[in-house]
Amino acid sequence: MGSEVAIFRLESRTVETVLKTDRLVEAPNWTKDGKALVINGDGRLHRVELARPAMVEIDTGFAGNCNNDHGISPDGTLLAISDSTERGSSGIYTLPIGGGPPTAVTDEVPSYWHGWSPDGGTLAYVANRTGTFQVFTIPVGGGAEREITSDFDHCDGPDYSPDGAWIWFNGERNGAVDLWRIRPDGSDLQKMTGDERVNWFPHPSPDGRHIAYLAYLPGVKGHPRDEHVELRLMPAEGGKPEVLLPLYGGQGTINVPSWAPDSAAFAFVRYDRDK
Structure with missing residues (x-):
């Protein structure tokens, strides 16, 4: 499997390969x-400097089974991760942006992080508590979780508007x-697409103008990696x-928020189908 980390620039509609x-x-x-x-890669997180691209591992302490649901706090000081090392199923943790010991946020598993409220106080995630994955929120310091959706067959990718x-x-x-x-209180549910595509992982731009997302071909089940x-x-x-x-991508392409801070571009991953 060959991976290419890339940037899509909105103004020019061009792609720049980073790594x-x-x-x-x-x-x-x-x-x-x-x-x-x-x-993320090989169960760990890595920092890639755009000026000198290379994968530099971030210290995530005991968390050696990080999946692709991770993100950075609005003030840039913390990382949220989803890791299964301690409990055999994914839980949500936070750690300093430069690395360090993880602090548990969710008590129950499985829980997969996806979004951070603009004020930095709340995390949005998906969790399976009664047989299906629904959208939940929880204070970043832990506490009682709140179920936001309840009647979908499956939910994924919750991300706050700016x-x-x-x-x-x-x-x-x-x-x-x-x-x-x-709405974050669970009200005013609105359907935003209705085409034949299988649509995943919506990410609002920081300036509030756009939603970037991933569209699979009709009939695809779940969100597999090796797809057109x-x-x-x-x-x-x-x-x-x-x-x-x-x-050629899917799972791993834009699972989490990946917009540039100025909303001029977003990052993504695509894969080499020949490897």
Whole structure:
């Protein structure tokens, strides 16, 4: 499996390759200072400086089974990770941005992090408590979790709008996977796509104008890696999406928030189908 970490620039509609590796890497986050990306690979997180791209491992302490659901706090000081080392199933932890011992946030598993509220106080994630994955929130310091959705067949990818007014996510009902948004208190659920595509991982841009997301071909089940997919862009208030880039990817491409701080670009991963 060959992986290519890349940047899509909105103004020019061009792609810039940052890093190529024979390792499986996934899910880039963009640091608050705009100088680096954070990716996962081999159960650990790695920092990739854009000026001198190379994978530098971040110390995640005991957490050696980090999956591709990780992200950076709005103030740039903390990392949220999803790791299964301690409990055999994914739980959510935080640690300093430069590395250090993880602190547990969720008591129950499985829990997979996906979004951070703009004020830094709340995490959005998906969890399976009663047989299906739904959207939950929890204070960043831990405590009682709140179930935001309850009647989807499957949910994934919750991510806050930059004003904190909405949580976007992909939700499956009756075999169709669409993008949805909902208020953080669980009210005002709105369906934002309704085409034949299998739509995953919506990410609002920091300026509040756009939603970047991943579109699978009709009939694809789940969110597998080795698929022909499209990166798409839609207005934040809904409307016709634009196809930005066809690619070979899926799982690992844009699982987590990956916009540049200035909203001029976002990072993604694509894969070499010949490896």
